[in-house]
Structures are given as structure tokens and as C-alpha cells.
Amino acid sequence: MTTADRVARPSILTVDDDPAVSRAVARDLRRMYGEHYRVVRAESGAQALEALHEIKLRGEEVAALLADYRMPQMSGIEFLEQAMDVFPQARRVLLTAYADTDAAIQAINVVDLDHYLLKPWDPPEQNLYPVLDEQLRAWAVSDRQPPQRVRVVGHRWSPRSYEVRDFLARNNVPFRWHALDEPEARCLLTAAHQDGTTLPVVVTAQGKALVDPSDADLAAEVGLSTRPSADFYDLIVVGGGPAGLGAAVYGGSEGLRTVLVERIATGGQAGTSSRIENYLGFPDGVSGGQLTERARRQAVKFGVELLTTRDVVALERRGAARVVRFGDGTELAAHTVILATGVSYRLLDAPGLGALTGRGVYYGASTTEGPNCAGQDVYLVGGANSAGQAAVYFSGHARKVVILVRGDSLEQSMSRYLIDQLEAIPNVEVRTHTEVVGGTGEDHLETLTLLHNKTGETTTVQASWLFAFIGAAPRTDWLDGTLARDSHGFLLAGPDLGGSPAGWDLERAPYHLETNVPGVFVAGDVRADSVKRVASAVGEGAMAVTLVHRYLERS
Known part of the structure; x- marks a missing residue:
């Protein structure tokens, strides 16, 4: 085998702070997999991360990561969480002692753990190799094509440059930022026949230059879905925060043809949080971006359509249909609608800001x-x-x-x-x-x-x-005259409507999360007197879907 062939081999990285255990793991791995994989050994999380970055710079791949749970400075879970950002497709295995199995099970929620392996693993033919064989097979058939990166050239203090960066980041679109004074930025502008007068300039992975694009144009060019595939659905969810994502996941999983419509990016305010530590099931905390991305993947798994850059400006009751109208004049109809538009931060009322x-x-x-x-x-x-x-x-x-x-x-x-x-x-x-x-x-x-x-x-x-981070503005002016709101603009639903609200034409009273328009429900922070927490928003989204089913069964 030539040196070039060896360099091209994917790596299996193992990290354990006990030198004897570290050597034993590497020895057993090389004995079985050394012909086809490069085995890399590290004795600390920091050393392992450095090795991963070197592999990344060489353009090589990592097939599997084996990390000891109990390590000083950086635990195995903390290492795997950071390693996910470098090689997201690598299979993740945690090495644990018998007493650590509970922690290993909890780690499944934190780092999407693929397997936990008890120490000692002797004989490896029985306890180690079958596990690694399965993980390497799964890695081999996965889509490991590195994401093609979008490049953004802009001014550091340009509001629109900031908005574009924020839009791409929140929609999980890989991109690289180039400040206007960087040599690479000038090269990109020259190639795009731009002089830097109009910014930002976005160069797509396919090499197309977009000069100060709108969010909708940018979304379409980077592969985000902006157009529905049908004209009529069982359920339209308006808003992609925790409540909207919760409703979408449960709607899709229960067989409703569901579409989620979001103005900017899924996640809402929670999606921008660097760390949420009081959400059930994540004892070590989870970033808003990670939580949002997992929920988004769940929704897609259940067949939910996700539309971005669609600004809903009106809601109508049209016979048995509930119709939402977008800012561009197009419409979308469904049997039911769940409004989960959340709230936005209030602007600071101070001169100069x-x-x-x-x-x-x-x-x-x-x-x-x-x-x-x-x-x-x-x-x-x-x-x-x-x-x-x-x-x-x-x-x-x-x-x-x-x-x-x-x-x-x-x-x-x-x-x-x-x-x-x-x-x-x-x-x-x-x-x-x-x-x-x-x-x-x-x-x-x-x-x-x-x-x-x-x-x-x-x-x-x-x-x-x-x-x-002040106040909570519900942004429901577009519903004035259609849905009942309180004095602050939050939507009223269920018992808060006071029995049979004006215009209500059904014999029954509105369901708990149902507005004064039958078949239109509200969930999350935009509802009057809601609990402003991620868990309660997700719960209301799920509850709203249960009420949607009840409404459909009786319609």
C-alpha cells in the first residue's frame, strides 16, 4: 500500500486518559481494522480535538469516535459534543464502566450516541469487534459528502450583512464570512464583477453571485423550501418556534398532512439560545440550535413540509376551509390552522439606537x-x-x-x-x-x-x-378583526373567550386552545397568559394537535 493510499484511509479515533487502556484500545483496533482504517490515539479530550482538526485540514474522514466517559478537564460526553461539529457523520461510541451506564444512557440525548461499550471488553472478538463492525457499516452507507459552503462578503457593521449571516446560521446553512477588508473578499468580488459598493454579496456553493439578495431569493438559492407542494392540507402551522415545531412533529406523526410556515427560521427565540439547561431530558443542557435542528429533522421524518421566508398577513374562514394569505398575495388552505407565531423583543425607545x-x-x-x-x-x-x-x-x-x-x-x-x-x-x-x-x-x-x-x-x-431582551410583543396586528385578542395583542382561546364568543356558530364551546374561529387554534407564547417556557410551548403544540383531531372528527 502506498503512502498516498494510507493518507486517504478514514480514521478511527480513540481517547482515554488512562495510558494503559488507551494503548490497549488502539492495539485491538489496529489488529482488526488497521488494514482499512487509520487508528488515532489520544489521552485527553483536548488532544483528541486537536487531532480531529488536523484530520479535517488534511481533507480526510473520521469513521468512528470512541471516548472514555470519565476523563478530567473534558468528559467523554463533552468531547463527543464538540467533535460532532467537526465530523458530524462519525459514529459515536462511549466507553463506560459498569457504574456509568446510567450516564451513558443519558448521553444518547446529548450527543446522539450510537452505542455505549462497557469496559473491559475482553475478548474483543466478542465484545468490541461486533459493535465496531456495525458502526462502521452504518458509517460506510451514510451520506458523507462534505457540505458545500456558501460564502458571504460584507461589511462588519452592515445591518443587512448581519441579517444574512443570521439567516444562514439559523437555517443551518454552512457558510463562510469574509469581511470586506480581507484579500479573499476582494478576490470574490472581482470574480463576481462587483466593486463592493452594494453589499452583501453571497456566493452560493454552485458559484452563483447574489448581490444584496432578499431572504426569499437567498432561501431559494441555498436549497431551502419556500413553495408548498399542494394547495390544501389537513393542518397549517404558522410559526416555527418550539410550539410550532411541537405541533408539526405531532401532526405529522399522527397522519395529518401538515405544512409549517416560518417567516425567518425555525426555532424562534429559543433557537438563538446558546444553552437551555432546564429542558426535560437534557441534564447537561442543549443549545437552542441543537434542539431546533433535532425537532426540524423529526418533523421532516414524519413528512411535514417546512416553508421558510413566508410571511403570513391574513387569515380567512372560507366555508369549511381555513385560508392563510402570504405577503406576496398567494394563499394556502387547510382544514385547520395552529397559530404559534411566538413573540418578538420590543425595541429600545432611546435616542440614537x-x-x-x-x-x-x-x-x-x-x-x-x-x-x-x-x-x-x-x-x-x-x-x-x-x-x-x-x-x-x-x-x-x-x-x-x-x-x-x-x-x-x-x-x-x-x-x-x-x-x-x-x-x-x-x-x-x-x-x-x-x-x-x-x-x-x-x-x-x-x-x-x-x-x-x-x-x-x-x-x-x-x-x-x-x-x-426586553418585553414580549406578539405581532398579531394582522389578525385584528379576525381573532379575539387581549389588550396587549395576545390571542384569546378556550375559557378566556368567555363561553360563546361573538360570531361563534357551533353548539359546543371552543376547545381549550381554540380561538373564536372554529378550527383555528393557538399555542405557545402568543397565547394570552401562556407560560413563557420552552417545555410548555412544546406541550401546547402537542395538545393543539389533539384538539385538531377532535375538531376534525366532529366536523
């Missing part, structure tokens, strides 16, 4: 901006869980993270586990009774004016980064 949106002032957290904050101060406005999760994330990048809270503490609005975490992070500061009352900057945010609402004292601070 409006013009700086997308140029240092952001609403919600964007994990794509984390590395750009390195060594700088980050200011966060808000005292709920979303602000706390963002603070934990940005603390790993920024010099200092300052949380600005109007009230006297975080106790009433933030979960205790997050408060405890924040108190333990040295570069996180909480300023109570503090509001943002102004901001300045030329190309981007440069200063903030802060008001202490108890003393009336104002201070000006240097700041390039401000992330706001």
Missing part, C-alpha cells in the same frame, strides 16, 4: 457575533432567562458582560439556576435600576447613556455591543 440597529445594537442573541466581541465589553438589557443565557455565552468571549435590569434584582424574572451561574462568572456584572436612555456612533455603536432610575444619575460608557 434606532439608526444603530444591526450595527452594534441587536435584539436577541446571535451566536455568530460571539467571537467578534472578544476582548470587548458587552451590554445586555433584560432580566429574563434569555438574557441570562446570553450572558453566560458572551462571558466566554467578551472582556466583561454587563446585564442592565430596570428592577431591583433578577429574582422575579430569571430561573434560579441561571442566577447561580451568573454569580459564579467573574466577568459578569449585574446593574440593577439601570436603563439605556441613549446611544451614539457613526458607522457603529460607540457609546451608551445609562440612567439609574432611583437616583436619576446618568453615565456614559464606551460600548460597541448592545443586545436587548
Whole structure:
């Protein structure tokens, strides 16, 4: 076998902090698989990650990862979670002692574990090789084509460049960002016959250049679905946050022809969270992106259509059909509709900040901006869980993270586990009774004016980064005159409608999550008096599907 052939072999990587065990695993693997696979041995998670990055740079593949559960500094689960980002198709096996089997089972939810293997595995012919044979066969038949990356050229402080990056990231489209002053950016612009006057420029994996594309055009070019395959469905789900994804998964799994319509990207506000630690079944936490992607894959598995960049602007009752109209004038009809449009963060009402949106002032957290904050101060406005999760994330990048809270503490609005975490992070500061009352900057945010609402004292601070997590605007104006809402715009349903609402023409009262239009249901944060938590939103989405079935059976 030539040297070139050897380099091209896929790798099996094993990591164990016990040198004797590490050598024994590698020995047994080379004996059985050395002819066709390159066996790589590491004695720590950090060393193993470094080896993976080297393999990635060489353009080679990794077929399987075997990691010891109990390792100092970085556990086997933590290593596998990071390794997933480098080689997502590699099969993941956890090496555990007998006492660790419960932890191994829990790891299935965290890192999509493919198998856990008890130590010792002697004889390998009976306990090791059959397991690896099965995993390597599964890897061999999987689609391992590396994703073709989209490339984005833009200005760091351009609002539209930020929106495009955020759109691609939230829709799990692999891309590479090139700031305008990079040599590669100039080469791409030259190849696209652009001078950089109009940005961003998006170069698709197929080499097509898109100059300042709309979200809809961008979605179509990168392979996202924007057009329905049919004119009529059993169920239309409007909104792709936790409630909408929950409804879509349960609708599809129970045989309803279901389509989910999303304006920007699935996940909603929860999808932008860097870490959710109080969601059932994920004891080590899960990022909003990971949770969203798993839910999206589940929905697709059950035959649900997912449409992006579709803005629903009207809802009509047309006989037995319920019809939604999109911003482009097209329509989609179904027997039933579940509205799960969630809420959006309220804008900061302070002079100077409006013009700086997308140029240092952001609403919600964007994990794509984390590395750009390195060594700088980050200011966060808000005292709920979303602000706390963002603070934990940005603390790993920024010099200092300052949380600005109007009230006297975080106790009433933030979960205790997050408060405890924040108190333990040295570069996180909480300023109570503090509001943002102004901001300045030329190309981007440069200063903030802060008001202490108890003393009336104002201070000006240097700041390039401000992330706001305040209030909850339901964005239901498009339903005015169609569905009943409370004084804040949240949708009323079930008992909150007060028996038989105006226009209700059925003998029965509305079901628990049913609006004043029969067959139209609401789930999640957009419902009046809902519990603003991911788990409750998912539960309401599932419950709404049960009520959809009840409605269809009696119609």
C-alpha cells in the first residue's frame, strides 16, 4: 500500500486518559481494522480535538469516535459534543464502566450516541469487534459528502450583512464570512464583477453571485423550501418556534398532512439560545440550535413540509376551509390552522439606537457575533432567562458582560439556576435600576447613556455591543378583526373567550386552545397568559394537535 493510499484511509479515533487502556484500545483496533482504517490515539479530550482538526485540514474522514466517559478537564460526553461539529457523520461510541451506564444512557440525548461499550471488553472478538463492525457499516452507507459552503462578503457593521449571516446560521446553512477588508473578499468580488459598493454579496456553493439578495431569493438559492407542494392540507402551522415545531412533529406523526410556515427560521427565540439547561431530558443542557435542528429533522421524518421566508398577513374562514394569505398575495388552505407565531423583543425607545440597529445594537442573541466581541465589553438589557443565557455565552468571549435590569434584582424574572451561574462568572456584572436612555456612533455603536432610575444619575460608557431582551410583543396586528385578542395583542382561546364568543356558530364551546374561529387554534407564547417556557410551548403544540383531531372528527 502506498503512502498516498494510507493518507486517504478514514480514521478511527480513540481517547482515554488512562495510558494503559488507551494503548490497549488502539492495539485491538489496529489488529482488526488497521488494514482499512487509520487508528488515532489520544489521552485527553483536548488532544483528541486537536487531532480531529488536523484530520479535517488534511481533507480526510473520521469513521468512528470512541471516548472514555470519565476523563478530567473534558468528559467523554463533552468531547463527543464538540467533535460532532467537526465530523458530524462519525459514529459515536462511549466507553463506560459498569457504574456509568446510567450516564451513558443519558448521553444518547446529548450527543446522539450510537452505542455505549462497557469496559473491559475482553475478548474483543466478542465484545468490541461486533459493535465496531456495525458502526462502521452504518458509517460506510451514510451520506458523507462534505457540505458545500456558501460564502458571504460584507461589511462588519452592515445591518443587512448581519441579517444574512443570521439567516444562514439559523437555517443551518454552512457558510463562510469574509469581511470586506480581507484579500479573499476582494478576490470574490472581482470574480463576481462587483466593486463592493452594494453589499452583501453571497456566493452560493454552485458559484452563483447574489448581490444584496432578499431572504426569499437567498432561501431559494441555498436549497431551502419556500413553495408548498399542494394547495390544501389537513393542518397549517404558522410559526416555527418550539410550539410550532411541537405541533408539526405531532401532526405529522399522527397522519395529518401538515405544512409549517416560518417567516425567518425555525426555532424562534429559543433557537438563538446558546444553552437551555432546564429542558426535560437534557441534564447537561442543549443549545437552542441543537434542539431546533433535532425537532426540524423529526418533523421532516414524519413528512411535514417546512416553508421558510413566508410571511403570513391574513387569515380567512372560507366555508369549511381555513385560508392563510402570504405577503406576496398567494394563499394556502387547510382544514385547520395552529397559530404559534411566538413573540418578538420590543425595541429600545432611546435616542440614537434606532439608526444603530444591526450595527452594534441587536435584539436577541446571535451566536455568530460571539467571537467578534472578544476582548470587548458587552451590554445586555433584560432580566429574563434569555438574557441570562446570553450572558453566560458572551462571558466566554467578551472582556466583561454587563446585564442592565430596570428592577431591583433578577429574582422575579430569571430561573434560579441561571442566577447561580451568573454569580459564579467573574466577568459578569449585574446593574440593577439601570436603563439605556441613549446611544451614539457613526458607522457603529460607540457609546451608551445609562440612567439609574432611583437616583436619576446618568453615565456614559464606551460600548460597541448592545443586545436587548426586553418585553414580549406578539405581532398579531394582522389578525385584528379576525381573532379575539387581549389588550396587549395576545390571542384569546378556550375559557378566556368567555363561553360563546361573538360570531361563534357551533353548539359546543371552543376547545381549550381554540380561538373564536372554529378550527383555528393557538399555542405557545402568543397565547394570552401562556407560560413563557420552552417545555410548555412544546406541550401546547402537542395538545393543539389533539384538539385538531377532535375538531376534525366532529366536523
